[in-house]
Amino acid sequence: MSAIVFDDVFKRYGALQALSGVSFCVEPGDFFALLGPNGAGKTTLISILGGLAHADAGRVTVMGHDVVRDYRAARRAVGIVPQELVFDPFFTVRETLRFQSGYFGIRHNDDWIDEILASLGLSAKADSNMRALSGGMKRRVMVAQALVHRPPVIVLDEPTAGVDVELRQTLWAFIRRLNEAGHTIVLTTHYLEEAEELCNRIAMLKEGRLLALEDKHALMKRDKARSLFLRLEPARLPAALAPLLTAERDEGYALKLSGPDALAGVLAALQADGIRVRDIEVDKPDLEDIFVDMMRQGRMD
Numbered sequence: 032m033s034a035i036v037f038d039d040v041f042k043r044y045g046a047l048q049a050l051s052g053v054s055f056c057v058e059p060g061d062f063f064a065l066l067g068p069n070g071a072g073k074t075t076l077i078s079i080l081g082g083l084a085h086a087d088a089g090r091v092t093v094m095g096h097d098v099v100r101d102y103r104a105a106r107r108a109v110g111i112v113p114q115e116l117v118f119d120p121f122f123t124v125r126e127t128l129r130f131q132s133g134y135f136g137i138r139h140n141d142d143w144i145d146e147i148l149a150s151l152g153l154s155a156k157a158d159s160n161m162r163a164l165s166g167g168m169k170r171r172v173m174v175a176q177a178l179v180h181r182p183p184v185i186v187l188d189e190p191t192a193g194v195d196v197e198l199r200q201t202l203w204a205f206i207r208r209l210n211e212a213g214h215t216i217v218l219t220t221h222y223l224e225e226a227e228e229l230c231n232r233i234a235m236l237k238e239g240r241l242l243a244l245e246d247k248h249a250l251m252k253r254d255k256a257r258s259l260f261l262r263l264e265p266a267r268l269p270a271a272l273a274p275l276l277t278a279e280r281d282e283g284y285a286l287k288l289s290g291p292d293a294l295a296g297v298l299a300a301l302q303a304d305g306i307r308v309r310d311i312e313v314d315k316p317d318l319e320d321i322f323v324d325m326m327r328q329g330r331m332d
């Protein structure tokens with residue numbers, strides 16, 4: 032059984048088609064990234080998952096529970112960390128978390144609450160009022176709140192937007208531990224390096240459609256384009272290589288290669304013109320290059 036299933040999900044806001052038939056699954060134990068530019072429909076998908084919005088058509092399940100017909104069970108199976116800070120300013124941090132536990136019918140949850148507070152660096156703030164916390168601390172509470180009922184699936188909607196490096200590291204260390212303990216994690220992020228570092232599967236959404244969904248390593252291998260930087264002696268690029276030139280800098284030439292095999296052709300062209308290579312660097316594409324490329328092409332797989 033998949034942890035999450037989105038099956039042909041459509042959602043329209045007035046004239047705007049926010050989701051146009053999105054289908055994909057997240058498997059148990061995945062650390063899954065949902066990427067896409069502003070307005071792609073990521074938050075809309077997550078809202079439907081959490082029962083905060085209804086799909087016009089299609090089906091969504093969490094741990095086998097339909098988010099509409101089996102709302103309560105579906106809701107219990109998932110913890111969602113929202114993008115916005117939503118809280119009651121008059122409660123303390125601990126009260127907020129106890130209240131949230133009560134919402135799920137869980138009593139005597141203080142041991143787990145203490146563990147979450149400690150893992151998120153919030154122990155010293157347990158008795159502070161929410162309104163007295165800094166923005167970063169409030170965001171930690173949002174994360175804690177999503178975890179009080181120990182959901183098997185944890186969804187984080189841009190959890191590190193506007194958050195300092197320290198919290199980012201604390202948060203990811205904790206989320207990683209939860210993933211290792213068997214929790215399924217889904218995150219939306221604009222920080223591609225975060226997705227690259229943490230996630231094992233990546234989906235890309237654009238204008239309400241899924242552009243790609245792949246194992247991270249397959250995705251990174253798929254786009255074989257490499258960039259090459261050469262310093263030459265004499266400093267002259269053979270005419271045959273001019274179409275590959277992307278920039279001249281630092282007394283050298285940056286070339287775009289169509290794949291790893293293209294390197295042999297470049298070297299042969301240099302040799303034919305009697306040009307010696309003084310210096311050579313080959314860059315692997317990172318996720319950001321691939322992402323930008325795919326978004327530009329609107330590639331549909």
Ligand SMILES: Nc1ncnc2c1ncn2[C@@H]1O[C@H](COP(=O)(O)OP(=O)(O)OP(=O)(O)O)[C@@H](O)[C@H]1O
Binds near residue numbers: 044071072074
């Ligand atoms: N309640 C709403 N009413 C009208 N339009 C909405 C509503 N919620 C979202 N939209 C629109 O639906 C589209 C998808 O929005 P959504 O928030 O899901 O995108 P996103 O991928 O999460 O973007 P971001 O990265 O900016 O958070 C956008 O064009 C947005 O303006």
